[in-house]
Amino acid sequence: MKFTALPLQGAYLIKPEVYSDGRGHFFRYFCKDEFTQIGHTKEWLQCNHSFTKTKGSIRGMHFQLPPHSEIKMVRCIAGQVLDVIVDLRKDSPTFLQWNSVELSAENRNMLYIPEGFAHGFQTLTDNCELLYHHTALYKPGAEGGLRFNDPRLGINWPITPTVISERDHNHTLVDNFFEGIKI
Template identity: 50%
Template sequence: MIFNETKLRGAYIIEANPIKDNRGFFSRAWCKREFEQHGLETNIVQCNISYNLKKGTLRGMHYQKNPYSETKYIRCIKGALYDVIIDLREDSKTFGQWVEVELTEENNKALYVPKGFAHGFQTLQDNTYVYYQVTEYYTSEAEGGVRWNDPKFNIIWPIKEPIVISSKDSSWPLFKS
């Protein structure tokens, strides 16, 4: 695996390093040892799949509040998505900044999101599947979020208005630090 740290300290885009032959390829998607060598959290306790029927579906921007804050490792296993994270760590030099990465079944990239970040995505194709590994169990009372179109962050989404978005995601409050 190839680990590329983003401009947001602790957040990585991780690329597959496939071994190819006439059958296709083989590649690690997860290796505790390699993650630990980069100082990344490896205590995965839950794996989730998000199925998204329509192109333009927007999910986010989500996080879990302390003490249930979670690290996420995200990969697109079918289709394509525009994945976005926002640094909400108040002591961070990049507080309030965001980065994006396109995750597709073809590019085999993954996104490592440390604790203290909001996360969301918009699908770029119909029938997109997203696979998450997380370091905390989902705790409904710790759920938090910020609005996908909050002017404080000014995220540039590829599809300006979501085609599908939940009422919860469209009604997250504007961010207040």
Template identity: 50%
Template structure:
């Protein structure tokens, strides 16, 4: 596994190298030894899997407030998605900056989204599947969200926004009073 940094501190992209032969391919999706520099003392406590049938669908932008903030390790198992992370950490030099990466079944990339970031994705192919490893349990009372089209963020989605959940469409815009998440 190769750990790649991004322009936003603590946000990383991991690349796996598949081993192929006449039978097909084998790739390691997770290894606590190889990812120890990324995960540190955290532990994976929950694994989630989403399927999205329609191209252009946006899921997100989601986060959990402390003390239930979570690190997410996100990989696309089928299809392709535009995966987006937004730095919401108070006093971060990259506060409100975003970074996106195409995750696809065939590019073997995984985004590592640290605590204090909002996360979401847009499907680029039908029937895309996303697999998440998280370091905190889902807590409904700790969930937060940011609207995908917030002008203060200026996220450049590759496709016109398609299907959104009622909850995601209702996420608030960030006002001038939002100073970030204190971890």
């Protein structure tokens, strides 16, 4: 695997080394030893799978508050998405900055998202499926969210949004009193 550091400290684009022959292909999705190269030592505790049927749909921007903060690793296994992260870490030099990467079944790339980040994505095709690995169990009382179209964040979604859940549409806007998440 090749780990490429993204502009937001602690976040990585992971490109698997794909081995192909006449039968198809093979690649490693996770290797504990290789992940120690980027300082990852936590255990993956939960895996989730999402399906989003309509191009232009947005899911996010979600996070969990301490002490239930989580590291996520995300991979698109069907379709194509723009995956977006926002740094919410208090006192981070990139506080409230965002970054995006394209994940697709074709490129097989993965996104490593550190604790203290909000995460979401927009589908660039119909029928997208994502796999998520989490280092913390989901705790309903610890969930948080940012509005996908918050002008303070200025996330550049490439397609006019088509489908957004009521919950995601109603997240509050970041105001001047938001100090971030202490990890």
